[in-house]
Amino acid sequence: MPLLVTDYSWTQTDSMVYINVPLKGAKVGKVDILSTDEYIKVHYPPYLFEALLFEPVDDDRSTAKVGNGVVVISLQKRNNKVWDHLMITTSDKERKKEIRQQALLKYQEKLSAESQSRAEKKHTEKKYALETMMKLENEERESIQKMKDAERDKTTAELAAWQLRQKQQAEEEVQVKVQSQRAYQTKTKANTKNKERGCSEHLNNILCLDQRNQNETNCKKKQVDLPAPRLTGNIHVTFTPRVFPTALRESRVQEEEEWLKKQAEARHVLNADFEELNDLKKEHRNPDWLKEKGDKYFTNGDYLSAVNAYSLAIRLNRNIPALFSNRAACHLKLRNLHKAIEDSSQALNLLTPPVPANAAARARASVRRGSAFCQLQLYAEGLQDYQAALKIDPHNEALQADTQRIRDIIQGSEANPDTQ
Known part of the structure; x- marks a missing residue:
């Protein structure tokens, strides 16, 4: 038989009712809360708190928060007036039983409605993603057709x-x-007339003049001096074998070369064994092109489209850390916290070995995973990720402030944390 909680406290205003129920050492994950417009139940074995409310409340606008050893229930009154009591004062067991049954039915209907709403939302998201892909394909097809028309017009011209x-x-x-x-006819006629007139002497002079001009031309050609051929030679160019901008350190050369090799291999890996990807255009099968599209969607605030673009790029190439890290940022915006943790962890696994070239990327992935942990109230895990990021960038003042704030939350100096 459960133990009824009697050491609760409540306050009210004209429009709100606040109830504080102590957890008595129970863990957050073991607290079961049921709420309707007339009934409140908080169950954390072996303790039970229930309240048959004095007046009905607006359940959709009411909230319940669990943390720091207490459950804080905020109820929005339907009528702005002061209650005489928190609960109805009746000893009729049948009346109480009827109210509990009605509350359970309403709660089940609410869960069913929420499940249906989530299913409709998921269907809408899939439909939107499909329409977006079809739109991109149509734009690509129109672009190709325009290029063909322009080339045809150019060829015709x-x-x-x-x-x-x-x-x-x-x-x-x-x-x-x-x-x-x-x-030729004129010359023939002239020659005929000259012959008839006996002008042979004139013709001989002309022939002599032509011969003399030709001789002078030949002499000039022989006197022309040709330039000497240019000298040839080889220019020797040497390049430094260093790739990273930092100074050469014998202890990090092997790690840097391993990182460069992994980056080069990642750019040449393409998973094209999916039948549904064979119909995509050449550009749509390019992970870099899809990453740029996802970045544009993220900048414009369209996080769902950005997730779709990054997901398709990951299906094509799972060895690019930036795809997982950027998708984790989108999941943070969409409050998909567990998915954000998974993507951040995958990005950190790919960002090995740790070298200066991937330090900034490791810091971003650590902060994103730490933020997801903190929003799930797993502050110890979140503190570890923030400390890892702070170790990479120790002079970042914003990162220092967030890390100190998480320490304060763990030590209990903040009652209502809201780490972003």
């Missing part, structure tokens, strides 16, 4: 210009041929 040039060349050749024939 070049063909028309080439045909026009061919026609002009043919006309010019015909004109040159006609002029040559006319010149």
Whole structure:
């Protein structure tokens, strides 16, 4: 038989009722809270607190918070007036039993409605993701068609210009041929007249003049001095083998080379064995292109679309840490805290070995996982991640302040934590 809690406390205003129920050492995960507009039950074995409320409340606008050894229930009154009592004062067991049964039925209906709402939301999200992908495909198809049309117009214009040039060349050749024939006929007639007139001496002078001009031209060609050939040679260029901008440290060379090798291998891995991915365009099968799309969606506040873009990129290549880290940031915005922890952990696993080149990425992934732990009230785990990030970036004032705040929460100096 459960033990009834009697050392609770309650206060009220004209519009709100606040109830504080002590947990008596019970863990947060073992507290069961049932709430309707007329009935409140808090069960943490072997203790039980129940209240048949004096007046009905607005259950949808009421809240319950569990933490720091106490359950704080905030009830929104339907009528703004002061209650005489917290609970109804009646000894009728049948009346109490009827109220409990009605409360249980309402709670079950509420759970059913919430389940249906989640299913509809999930269906809507899938539909939106599909419509988004179809929209991207249509845009890509239209872009390709525009490129084809532009190339076809360009080719048509070049063909028309080439045909026009061919026609002009043919006309010019015909004109040159006609002029040559006319010149030949004129020259023939002139020669005939000269022969008839006996002008052989004039023709000889012309021939001599032409021969003399030709001889002078040949002499000038022989006198032209050609330039000497240019000298050849080889230019030797040497490059430093260092890749990282830091100074050479013999103890970190092997780790840096291992990190570079992993990065190079990650860019060449492509998981294309999914049948549903074979229909995607070439750009849509590029993880880098999908990552840029996800970054744009995140910047615009469309976190769900960003998650879809990062997820598709991860299916194509699971060896890029930034994809998991960025998707963890989206899950934090969407309050998918367990998924944020999983993605952050996967990113940290890929960011090995720890070298200066991936220090900033490790710090971001640690902070995101630590924030998810803290929002789940797992402050000890969250403190470890914040301390790991602070070790990487010890001069970050915001990180120092958040770490100290988590320490204060663990030590009990803040009663209502809200670490982001």
